[in-house]
Amino acid sequence: MTTDKIEFFRHDLGEPELRAVAEVLAGAILTTGDTVADFERRFSNYLGRKHVLGVTSCTGAMHISLLALGIGPGDEVITTPLTFIATATAVAEAGARPVFVDVERDTGNIDASRIEDAITPRTKAILPVHLYGQMCDMRALRTIADRYKLAIVEDAAHCIEGERDGVRVGQLAEAACFSFYATKNLTCGEGGAIVTDDGELAAKLRLLRLHGMTKTAADRAREGFQPWDVVMLGWKYNMDNIQAAFLLPQIERLDSKGARREALAARYYERLGAIPGITWPKVHPGRHGRHLFTIWIEPSLRDDVLRRVQSRGVPLLVNYRAIHRHAFFRDTYGYRSGQFPIAERIGESTISLPFYPTMPEEHVDVVADALASVLIELRTPSVQSAALQGPA
Numbered sequence: 001m002t003t004d005k006i007e008f009f010r011h012d013l014g015e016p017e018l019r020a021v022a023e024v025l026a027g028a029i030l031t032t033g034d035t036v037a038d039f040e041r042r043f044s045n046y047l048g049r050k051h052v053l054g055v056t057s058c059t060g061a062m063h064i065s066l067l068a069l070g071i072g073p074g075d076e077v078i079t080t081p082l083t084f085i086a087t088a089t090a091v092a093e094a095g096a097r098p099v100f101v102d103v104e105r106d107t108g109n110i111d112a113s114r115i116e117d118a119i120t121p122r123t124k125a126i127l128p129v130h131l132y133g134q135m136c137d138m139r140a141l142r143t144i145a146d147r148y149k150l151a152i153v154e155d156a157a158h159c160i161e162g163e164r165d166g167v168r169v170g171q172l173a174e175a176a177c178f179s180f181y182a183t184k185n186l187t188c189g190e191g192g193a194i195v196t197d198d199g200e201l202a203a204k205l206r207l208l209r210l211h212g213m214t215k216t217a218a219d220r221a222r223e224g225f226q227p228w229d230v231v232m233l234g235w236k237y238n239m240d241n242i243q244a245a246f247l248l249p250q251i252e253r254l255d256s257k258g259a260r261r262e263a264l265a266a267r268y269y270e271r272l273g274a275i276p277g278i279t280w281p282k283v284h285p286g287r288h289g290r291h292l293f294t295i296w297i298e299p300s301l302r303d304d305v306l307r308r309v310q311s312r313g314v315p316l317l318v319n320y321r322a323i324h325r326h327a328f329f330r331d332t333y334g335y336r337s338g339q340f341p342i343a344e345r346i347g348e349s350t351i352s353l354p355f356y357p358t359m360p361e362e363h364v365d366v367v368a369d370a371l372a373s374v375l376i377e378l379r380t381p382s383v384q385s386a387a388l389q390g391p392a
Contacts, residue, residue, distance in 0.1 A: 004360065006314050006315065007354060007356075007359075008355075009182075009183045011356075012358050016249035017245070017246050019249075023245065024241045028221065029241060031216075033218035033241050034241070036239050036240070036241055042251050043195075043251060044195070046160075048171070049195040049196065050202075051195065053193060053194045053209060054191070055191070055193060056190060056191060056236075056243075057179065058178055059090050060235065061177035062086070062087065062177045065177060066094040066127075068204045068205050069124070069125065070124075071094055071124045072094055072095040073096070075096040075122055075123075075125075076098075076120060076122040077094075077097070078125070079091065079099070079100060079129070080100065080110040081100040081102070081103070081324045081335075082103045082129075082131065083155065086157075087127060088100075090127075097333065098329075100339070100343075101115055101118045102340040103342050104342075107134055107282050109137075111342075112141055113140075119148055123150060125150055126144070127153050130155070130162055131158065132158055132289075132291055133159045133289025133291040133292065134159070134164075134281065134283060134288050135163065135164035135284075135286065137165070138165070138171070139165050139167060139172070141172070142173075151173075151174045154170060154173045154176035154177065156169045156176045157177070157178060157179035157181075157184070158184075158291035158292065160254065161289045161290075162286070164284055164286035170195040170196070170197075174196060174201065175195065175196045175205075177192065177194055179192050184291065185257065185258075185261075187250070188246035188247050189243075207231060207234055208237070210237070210238045211234040211235070211236065213229075213234065214228045215228035216238070258287075260357040262290060265355075267361055268293055268353065268355075272371070275375060276375070277375050278371065279296045280296060281294065294352045294353070296349040296351075297351055299345065301375070302348060305351065309371060314370045317351075318347075318351065324336075325337055325344070
């Protein structure tokens, strides 16, 4: 057994990224410029989409994607309650109302069969989340969207590499939005991107990501003084060259890192499959983005498992509590516990395990052994009795 410290996540940035950033620092333009454009071209090629726009976050990407599609006050956007809060707050930032529907029992992804019951005359879009890296049923979502003349904006923060039913991320949506947050498969600490095949939408998004201005700082430096205008109300969401420099070398490693994540996931499945009381989301045929590795534990045991395993030096997280139970969503929209029972149960069951491409395989064994030991402890009569009685 290893004595190395177990980490929940560790990036693998190094010399290639340092060289790319040094090249930017040697130039004159640190903000949005040629390095961002290079990243956008190469990310576009990787995804097979026509247009990519680098932005400062996935939250900002979703916000302006909704605005560019004409969604605002009085409109409704259907989404999932089992996600990070930014999925729903981006809808609110656009002035619309997030309308939740429950999730699939076996994956945690939005349940397409429930969407039509939530559609009203105010519904303008569907915002699905590819939870943990597993793509939603995009063919079913596209059929519904076409039937009711709705747009689709994908929250693909977990799912750069995903593919399901012959469909890749962004292929069947008006836009797909990505996160390059510190723990993501492609990272620059903070950052994001929007992909679309719609040239008119891309042109509007370019204005919205930078104040609605017709010229960037790089344009003005390259062309000298030229009159420019502000043609719409925009936001300050533009990616800079330093962020793009961090991202460029990593694009070349996405597939090899993905293969490593798959190998670690397979080891987890092998070790955890022998432990009673642990299950996990179903994986559909295709390609899983493998952003997070999550398991499900009986809700009555989950919090005790978290505390006891962490006390053994194994860091764990919860991704995610059902967000309609947070105070903001209760107070603002009137959501209440019990409305989306599947999402709530998964939120009360979920534990995210340490998982990243450079993670030593023996750390998987340490995590699995700690989980097995704690679950045995919690099932002994004396421990169960103490848990019921609470602290002395």
